[in-house]
Amino acid sequence: MTARTMTAVRKTTAALLADAAPFAIRAERAPDVAARENLLDACFGEDRHARTCQRLRDGRAPAEGLAFSAVRRGKLVGTVRLWHVSAGGVPALVLGPLAVDASCRSLGVGAALMNHALAAAQARGHNAVILRGDPAYYERFGFSVARTSELVLPGPFERERLLAVELREGALMGARGMIAATGAKTRRPRTAKTRAMTAVAA
Template structure:
């Protein structure tokens, strides 16, 4: 009986149209291209980008949706913020490849991100998005009315979800970045052997 259940589960996994996994370094180029395609190349100028500039995403909360040979088709990241003095997470852009709309990729990314955030002990998540869509995940404007963003935004799109009851009680003031700063990329260091090796001589082509 156990063997049959395992076989059935394996068939379902193979038939699934996509999978959700942790983002990898090799995903970054494809992720940036997907974000440009979904939000335009001027997305870096948006208000919410100010909460991410120079900051690392929250640990374990950069997720990717992949299919067909590990092709990136969706992405979401969460970032640490201070919501008027209350510790919270801010959801970054949620993007899905046009070819995969209607497969539930966006919903699956949100559900996994919220589950991971809760498992890691985070108290609340804040986002800027369409209230009717995000209501399905429990987001409301009930406790974000006294919060602000560093720039222009639509008040009715600022939504919050408490993963721990009362996490946003009394939240008031500006939402500010609170994550760890991004570490600068280290330049590649030449090894002693490469420094001592002479450059090869150019060989002229035969006439």
């Protein structure tokens, strides 16, 4: 077999493998930002900045090493980030938003992002993750209301949708009070559009 033939075989094999793999999860990169924002707008609407949990993200950077993108054939098709918070004085993370392109929701992208994010958070020594979401979906990842009954968000929320999972047993034992952002502040100034959206009552 000639070198040219071997190269052609390698390229063909690589192409077949890439096509067979439905998506890949990797750390979020700077070029992902625009695609991520477009995906979030498509999934949650442009008024998403007025949601209660956005108060925990406004002006803050995601937790180090805990922002992930799902990519399929060079296109961003999923995103998830985790953020530092104080859960009534107890250090924790808030997860969200989790979003998946409508064309890829049958591929298991959301579940893969969740499992990847939780494993990464645990590997980095974090003890608990909180989110606001559908219990029927998130209970498969260990989330429940068991440790959130005494916690509140900075805005209106449905008590049954405030969920948490402990990555270390007992991490949220006795946690009570307001969930507040504690992550590093971003240096990038907010746009007029973002400031206007943030001013809307959540």
